[in-house]
Amino acid sequence: MRTQDMNRDWIATAQTLSQALPYLQRYADATVVIKLGGHAMGSDAAMNEFARDVTLMRQVGVNPVVVHGGGPMINQMLDRLKIKSDFVDGKRVTDAATMEVVEMVLSGSVNARIVQAISAQGGRAVGLSGKDSGLIVCDAENPALGLVGKPSEVNPRVLRDLADKGIIPVIAPLGMGRAGETFNINGDTAAGAIASALKADRLLLLTDVAGVKNAEGEVLTELTSRQIADMIADGSIAGGMIPKTQTALAALNGGVRAAVILDGRAPNACLLELFTEHGAGSIIRTG
Numbered sequence: 001m002r003t004q005d006m007n008r009d010w011i012a013t014a015q016t017l018s019q020a021l022p023y024l025q026r027y028a029d030a031t032v033v034i035k036l037g038g039h040a041m042g043s044d045a046a047m048n049e050f051a052r053d054v055t056l057m058r059q060v061g062v063n064p065v066v067v068h069g070g071g072p073m074i075n076q077m078l079d080r081l082k083i084k085s086d087f088v089d090g091k092r093v094t095d096a097a098t099m100e101v102v103e104m105v106l107s108g109s110v111n112a113r114i115v116q117a118i119s120a121q122g123g124r125a126v127g128l129s130g131k132d133s134g135l136i137v138c139d140a141e142n143p144a145l146g147l148v149g150k151p152s153e154v155n156p157r158v159l160r161d162l163a164d165k166g167i168i169p170v171i172a173p174l175g176m177g178r179a180g181e182t183f184n185i186n187g188d189t190a191a192g193a194i195a196s197a198l199k200a201d202r203l204l205l206l207t208d209v210a211g212v213k214n215a216e217g218e219v220l221t222e223l224t225s226r227q228i229a230d231m232i233a234d235g236s237i238a239g240g241m242i243p244k245t246q247t248a249l250a251a252l253n254g255g256v257r258a259a260v261i262l263d264g265r266a267p268n269a270c271l272l273e274l275f276t277e278h279g280a281g282s283i284i285r286t287g
Contacts, residue, residue, distance in 0.1 A: 028061040030201035035191035037069035055123035069187035070110040106172040129172040133158040138175035138183040149183025154197035192247040196254025206264030211282035224287035
């Protein structure tokens with residue numbers, strides 16, 4: 001009985017691999033930018049699963065680029081150091097003291113953890129921030145927010161060089177100002193700007209919800225940019241989903257073929273999206 005069960009498992013695995021072949025061919029040499037945040041960063045098990053998936057993507061010819069957040073880790077360090085942190089319209093006011101902590105956490109512990117997880121799965125990864133090699137040049141987004149930046153230039157040559165060598169870039173969302181100052185960038189915004197500069201095939205925004213929902217609470221698997229704009233206008237899309245969908249729209253306008261908002265809590269979410277017929281989450285295309 002045990003042997004029969006094992007045989008059924010092996011057959012199911014082989015069928016899954018066979019069914020994935022057209023999608024493996026479809027994404028060969030494609031660039032996929034992944035914004036990592038939320039649940040996928042919350043536990044070692046989730047991080048290891050994400051790292052394994054990204055390593056597999058690279059192994060089968062996809063060029064993944066990982067952009068990560070780190071808000072909860074920044075909050076923990078600010079609390080430990082007794083540095084007060086204020087927010088305006090949901091964004092962290094970043095003064096010089098806060099910026100020092102943000103850079104320490106994002107470029108230090110968070111970035112290193114992701115790189116180490118990918119390396120442990122047999123992948124090759126390099127950690128960097130938007131400050132390295134002039135990757136992201138920023139202007140101030142809003143004087144009330146202090147050192148919060150809005151990408152004005154993205155120079156992705158270093159990312160292409162790493163991809164040519166089979167190396168996965170892992171990017172902390174920081175940028176350099178025109179006067180040499182360091183800016184904190186929203187992780188989704190940074191991922192969208194990088195995806196646009198690379199003319200990526202896909203932008204995957206991992207979050208803690210199943211996708212974009214309509215007024216009835218149903219997850220919509222496919223949407224157009226026009227539908228997204230209409231849903232924001234009528235209030236169907238609200239709260240934290242607004243900036244994510246706006247990031248998706250900006251990426252599409254910047255030349256990304258499609259953006260997907262998907263549930264990072266789901267096992268193998270990125271693989272399901274890329275290599276299966278049904279995908280995962282909500283895919284947004286121009287139209």
